[in-house]
Each structure stands twice: as C-alpha cells, then as structure tokens.
Amino acid sequence: MNAGLFGGTFNPIHNGHLGIIQYVKAQYAFDTIILYPSALPPHKPNRNLASARDRITMVRDAVKNLNGFQVSDIELQRKGPSFTIDTICEFKRIFGSRTRFHLLLGSDAFFDTPSWKQAYHIFKALPVIVMQRGEKTGMAPFASFIDEHVSKGYKLKDNNIFVHDRLYPIRICNVPRIDISSTQIRNRIKAGKSISGLVPEDVKTFIRTKDLYK
Ligand code: ATP
Numbered sequence: 743m744n745a746g747l748f749g750g751t752f753n754p755i756h757n758g759h760l761g762i763i764q765y766v767k768a769q770y771a772f773d774t775i776i777l778y779p780s781a782l783p784p785h786k787p788n789r790n791l792a793s794a795r796d797r798i799t800m801v802r803d804a805v806k807n808l809n810g811f812q813v814s815d816i817e818l819q820r821k822g823p824s825f826t827i828d829t830i831c832e833f834k835r836i837f838g839s840r841t842r843f844h845l846l847l848g849s850d851a852f853f854d855t856p857s858w859k860q861a862y863h864i865f866k867a868l869p870v871i872v873m874q875r876g877e878k879t880g881m882a883p884f885a886s887f888i889d890e891h892v893s894k895g896y897k898l899k900d901n902n903i904f905v906h907d908r909l910y911p912i913r914i915c916n917v918p919r920i921d922i923s924s925t926q927i928r929n930r931i932k933a934g935k936s937i938s939g940l941v942p943e944d945v946k947t948f949i950r951t952k953d954l955y956k
Contacts, residue, residue, distance in 0.1 A: 746775040746871070747833060748846040749817070749826060751924065752797050753789065754949060755804045756941050758922035762873050765917050766846060767810060770871065775846070776833070777801050778814040780824035790928050792954050794818045803944040825859040830867050843868045848875045856891045865892055869910040873917040884914050931955040 748763055763775050779797045798815055805811040816832055817824040833843060845868055852872045855861040864870070872884070881898060888896045888904055896904040896912065904912040927937050932955065937946055949955065
C-alpha cells in the first residue's frame with residue numbers, strides 16, 4: 743500500500759489543506775492519505791489553539807465524504823510535544839514494511855525543518871513530497887536549501903525530484919495555489935467576518951456551535 747502522511751495543527755482544517763491533498767493523492771496514486779493532527783505543536787505555541795479533540799473532530803468531519811483519506815490520533819495519544827520523526831517511526835512500526843509511506847509537507851513547513859528534532863533522520867526514513875505554497879519559485883531555492891540544510895549530495899532529476907545515494911528522494915510538487923491559511927480563518931472569525939468557502943460547511947457549523955476562535 744502507498745500511503746501519504748499529512749500532519750498539521752489543523753487549527754482549523756481548511757479548503758487549502760483539502761485541495762492540496764486531493765491533488766497529491768491523484769498525482770502520486772496514493773491508496774490513502776493519513777491526516778494526523780498534532781497535540782502540542784512544538785513550533786506554534788499559544789496561537790488561539792482549539793483543543794486537540796475539537797481539531798481532530800473537524801478533520802474527521804472534513805474528510806468523511808472523501809474517498810481514501812483516514813484520520814489518525816497517533817500524536818494525541820503520546821505525551822509531550824509532537825515530533826514528526828517519532829510519529830513516522832510509530833506509523834512504520836504499526837503498519838509494517840508492506841506499507842510505503844511518503845511524508846507530505848507544505849513548503850513553509852519544509853523550510854522550517856532545520857529547527858525540527860532529528861530532521862536529517864526524517865530524510866533517512868522516508869521520501870518527502872513538498873507541496874509548493876504561495877508564489878511558485880522554480881527549483882533554485884529548494885536546491886540551495888537542500889544543499890545547505892538537508893544534506894550535500896542531492897541531485898536534481900526530471901526537473902522536480904532531488905535524489906541522493908543514501909537518503910530518500912525529495913519531490914517538489916507543483917500543487918494548485920490556494921491562498922487559505924488557518925491564521926486567516928481565525929482572524930476573520932475574530933473580526934466577525936464570514937469564513938464561507940474557506941472551510942467545509944460541517945467545519946463551519948462546528949466552529950459556530952462551539953464558539954471557537956472568538
Ligand atoms: P497557521 O495559519 O495556523 O500557521 P496553516 O494554514 O499553515 O496554519 P497547518 O495545519 O499548520 O495549517 O498546515 C499543515 C500543513 O499544510 C503544513 O505542511 C502547511 O505548510 C500545509 N498547508 C496549509 N495550508 C496550505 C495551502 N493553502 N497550500 C499549501 N500547503 C498548505
């Protein structure tokens with residue numbers, strides 16, 4: 743089985759997340775994409791964070807009518823901060839060697855990896871797909887970042903795949919640009935503005951019912 747792993751704070755999940763994962767699923771023929779909300783995001787403290795239970799409920803609601811998506815509470819089960827390397831190892835242990843995993847990262851998250859725990863080991867553990875967010879830049883910024891912060895020895899192949907003889911490939915995926923962020927949604931709610939079209943209807947109703955992000 744080919745599975746994509748897509749983690750995030752999902753505070754809240756939005757149509758940008760849903761658009762890019764549906765595109766990537768079709769593009770790379772994943773059997774499934776597993777969304778896993780983080781319990782205690784090490785990099786996003788105190789940002790009007792809804793409870794983990796509410797965030798995972800919204801993620802479940804958002805994908806319940808889509809084929810081939812699962813939601814995992816793997817990071818909610820662990821104590822302490824959620825480190826991606828620990829989550830990857832746990833998924834691999836649970837699913838076994840018959841499942842081939844890819845890690846899906848937005849480009850902002852990818853460029854943040856030097857501050858992550860054992861980031862190098864992530865690229866030793868599984869292939870990564872980087873989904874370009876915002877302005878499309880071409881490969882040059884990725885090439886210099888990878889060389890400086892991931893490892894020397896990556897070479898560009900077929901225009902958008904960085905390959906290495908000891909580490910897994912890093913694929914840069916030209917996803918459709920969708921300028922939606924959770925921050926924008928929280929700000930709009932605080933300002934009393936509508937979030938229609940930015941999140942699925944069920945998520946919008948849940949936020950309203952629970953009075954989140956006011
Ligand atoms: P916040 O605004 O609170 O920082 P966010 O919108 O970036 O949140 P996260 O839950 O942190 O949402 O994102 C999870 C993953 O999805 C990250 O890898 C992020 O880069 C990616 N992502 C989120 N929104 C988009 C988007 N519109 N296009 C491409 N990638 C995205």
